[in-house]
Amino acid sequence: MPDNQEKTSLPEVLAITCRELRLTRPNTVGTDVSAVQQALIARGYNPGVVDGIFGRNTSNAVAVFQAANGLPFTGTVCAQTYTLLAIDCVSVPPCTGPAACRVLLLTSPSMEGTDVRAVQQGLAARGFNPGAIDGVFGPDTQAAVIAFQRASRVEPTGIVCGALYEALGVYCPAYPACPVAPAITCRVLAVTSPFMSGSDVLAVQLALAAAGFNPGAADGVYGPSTANAVEQFQAARSIPITGQVCGQTYVLLGVNCQSVPACPAGPITCRVLQVTSPFMSGQDVFAVQHALVATGFSPGTVDGVYGPNTAAAVRAFQTANGLPVTGIVCGQTYVLLNVGCQSVPPCPPLPGDCRVLSTANPFMRGLDVLAVQQVLRTQGFYAGALDGIYGPNTATAVRNFQSSRAILTTGNVCDGLYATLGLVCLSPPPCPDPHPIDTCRRLHLTSPLLHGSDVAAVQIALANRGFNPVQVDGIYGLNTVSAVQAFQTAAGLPVNGVVCSLEYRALFLNCDSFPAC
Numbered sequence: 001m002p003d004n005q006e007k008t009s010l011p012e013v014l015a016i017t018c019r020e021l022r023l024t025r026p027n028t029v030g031t032d033v034s035a036v037q038q039a040l041i042a043r044g045y046n047p048g049v050v051d052g053i054f055g056r057n058t059s060n061a062v063a064v065f066q067a068a069n070g071l072p073f074t075g076t077v078c079a080q081t082y083t084l085l086a087i088d089c090v091s092v093p094p095c096t097g098p099a100a101c102r103v104l105l106l107t108s109p110s111m112e113g114t115d116v117r118a119v120q121q122g123l124a125a126r127g128f129n130p131g132a133i134d135g136v137f138g139p140d141t142q143a144a145v146i147a148f149q150r151a152s153r154v155e156p157t158g159i160v161c162g163a164l165y166e167a168l169g170v171y172c173p174a175y176p177a178c179p180v181a182p183a184i185t186c187r188v189l190a191v192t193s194p195f196m197s198g199s200d201v202l203a204v205q206l207a208l209a210a211a212g213f214n215p216g217a218a219d220g221v222y223g224p225s226t227a228n229a230v231e232q233f234q235a236a237r238s239i240p241i242t243g244q245v246c247g248q249t250y251v252l253l254g255v256n257c258q259s260v261p262a263c264p265a266g267p268i269t270c271r272v273l274q275v276t277s278p279f280m281s282g283q284d285v286f287a288v289q290h291a292l293v294a295t296g297f298s299p300g301t302v303d304g305v306y307g308p309n310t311a312a313a314v315r316a317f318q319t320a321n322g323l324p325v326t327g328i329v330c331g332q333t334y335v336l337l338n339v340g341c342q343s344v345p346p347c348p349p350l351p352g353d354c355r356v357l358s359t360a361n362p363f364m365r366g367l368d369v370l371a372v373q374q375v376l377r378t379q380g381f382y383a384g385a386l387d388g389i390y391g392p393n394t395a396t397a398v399r400n401f402q403s404s405r406a407i408l409t410t411g412n413v414c415d416g417l418y419a420t421l422g423l424v425c426l427s428p429p430p431c432p433d434p435h436p437i438d439t440c441r442r443l444h445l446t447s448p449l450l451h452g453s454d455v456a457a458v459q460i461a462l463a464n465r466g467f468n469p470v471q472v473d474g475i476y477g478l479n480t481v482s483a484v485q486a487f488q489t490a491a492g493l494p495v496n497g498v499v500c501s502l503e504y505r506a507l508f509l510n511c512d513s514f515p516a517c
Helices: 031-042 056-068 079-084 114-125 139-151 162-167 199-210 224-236 247-253 283-294 308-320 331-337 367-378 392-404 415-420 453-464 478-491 501-506
Strands: none
Touching (some): 031 056, 114 139, 199 224, 224 247, 283 308, 308 331, 478 501
């Protein structure tokens, strides 16, 4: 090269100053935001326009990226998120939380602070709108907290404390314990003249309001408005609609009673009770638990839920009274417990060898069909003959039962539906897959969302086992991820929302080859 020819070199890429990026008002703006947006697009995540403005679209894309990469999906860019996005920072900022986290609740004046702002950001990143992200815990933020708690299947108190901070991805130096209301004296509440009043009435009114049922003014007076809200609550929870608060109504409202009062004596609807998934609950369970306590057999907490402790107490009672020791409440067990049933349900035979039941020509017959018919009749779905024949009436009753439980409506009895009906099989038969699987892929949350026959097959298999993906649409979205995580928890698998060889095999799906985890 001639001495007078200048040497050329590639332009030097300079590291940028990176800040902890989160939703703020006004929105954060800068080159670090642009770099994050470009890195998201390069990896298939859509933050909207690359404008250097950290708005809601960018925060949502960050949250999806974090969820797909096993990070807490906060929608905030810091620490590991910068690293996984491969952004060249002068220094990577750590993730910081509020200086202190308090028990947050609606007060007058409203609570304000960095802990409130962090909660608002966590809610927004998860799709729950807290209104303005202004660090003020007002009615909009409380409503978003309640919506998040309901979606997470925890008591909707509207209070942020303890594990709720962690669920929202807020990092606290110390997580404040949730306040525990002192136990109160609870009475059987009903509309009387004059109206009943007291702390138990007020607690019921507050619990109704938190559950989305309007009792009118929370004034501690049990009037018609409160009774009407109780009836709506009872209808929504499928318990006897009496307008009275006692037994199971107190339990389901989550009122902290020193002792839950039993409902006034009267005939109740009694079902065949046994341990199922999910657990059976209701006034008949509550009455059995009270009867067990009265006869000296402890079922643990008297909560109207038929779990392992109640079943163990039933077995002990049956042993002491010379009954078949099954842990199932029916027939003579109800009679000896002196539970006031409108009619005592007979004990169904337990099928040992269960088949996939469906309408066929000729119709299927057997004890497994008879057991299904008996359970469906006990639960009010079947009024036909108990003949052990799986005909159109039985199939219709099965479809109605599936629809009532938000299970895929097929009219077939197989796999998890046997357990949901409370029937014990030596080997539950897997449900046939109506969707052929072309290729089984490793399924996880992406942007855009994965879709295909493998996703549809997973959704159907989850629905058949009682894990509701909401829609069988072949799209691997947040509802399907939640159903997968619930299944993984129940099956003892790593809870990550990802479907790979372990999950495909546990769901009995027939793949040509199984993707590695």
